[in-house]
Amino acid sequence: MSVTDVHAHVLLPGMHAEVERRAPELVAEAADLERRRNGVASLQASGAMVGARIPQLTDVSVRLAAMDARGVDRQWVSVSPNHFYPWAPEGLAVWVASETNRLVAEHVAQAPDRLTGLGVVPLQHPDRIVEYLDDAVLGRGLAGVEISSFAGDVELSDPRLEPFWARAAELKAVVFLHPFGCSLDERLDRFYLSNTVGQPVENAVALSHLIFAGVLDRHPELRLVAAHGGGYLPTAIGRSDRAWHVRPEAHGCAHAPSTYLRRLWFDTVVHDAGALRALVEIAGASQVVLGSDFPFDMGLDDPAAFVRDAGLDADVVAAILGGNADALLEAKVHA
Secondary structure: OOOEEEEEEEOOHHHHHHHHHHOHHHHHHHHHHHHHHHOHHHHHHHHHHHHHOHHHHHOHHHHHHHHHHHOOOEEEEEEOHHHOOOOOOHHHHHHHHHHHHHHHHHHHHOOOOOEEEEEEOOOOOHHHHHHHHHHHHHHOOOOEEEEOOEEOOEEOOOHHHHHHHHHHHHHOOEEEEOOOOOOOHHHHOOOOHHHHOHHHHHHHHHHHHHHHOOHHHHOOOOEEEEHHHHOOOHHHHHHHHHHHHHOHHHOOOOOOHHHHHHHOEEEOOOOOHHHHHHHHHHHOHHHEEOOOOEOOOOOOOOHHHHHHOOOOOHHHHHHHHHHHHHHHHHHHHOO
């Protein structure tokens, strides 16, 4: 049985150093926002945690050894979301996208039989996104791109993103939704709420923008994978359905919001067997893929065992561990 982890990260310290050199004032402003959003205690703990994991985040041989220890055959590798730089002006943002796509491609090329790469696009500059989606998929041979839940004034419902969704659907590229930061800011600056609450909130908000704006109606072939099990949305989707039925301003999609969950894919980083079983029931066994958030501390230490021990049928376990991810990649390969 093949095991594929679709949610694993790489760090690009050399690129970050160049971003700091090119835009020191903007980097300082972004760091101040992170302090306000996360609180000093969480930033200190995260700094120590990431520092201890630098080899796993940068060295392919260390990555492969960790995969072997976890029984993972393949990883989809995407950058740590701190590399999104959603505040970057156009010139810097497109350089970051190009450089990220190059470096991710070089990283996965060291073990092409075991690693699949995802690039990035400059989400805050919609006019340049298609160009860098093509750069990732056609230019660098990556399986798709990773995006955040929003960037500046760009929500995922923004009409300016229509060419991006259309091109992603045409290429059958994977679009991996992974938030960075939460717009609730200081309300989440203690107890690590910036992550434990902030990430699920951002997933739910971003997916709701996609659903209610009719993006999935217009682009039914879109292959969007949501990190962290889609956050709060799948288990609270009944409230969205109610709004769709009774509120005219919530009627921008053709069908009840719950029906669109079966057009999306969700990773298994939900940390609770009951939540995983509920996700399978709500979205369908074909729509759940294995994820770990490797190698960060909020991930799953043994992602395959988490799925195997969740009380699911054997055929569902096989699909989640690798079959569903393989099907997504086959669609991309044969596009």
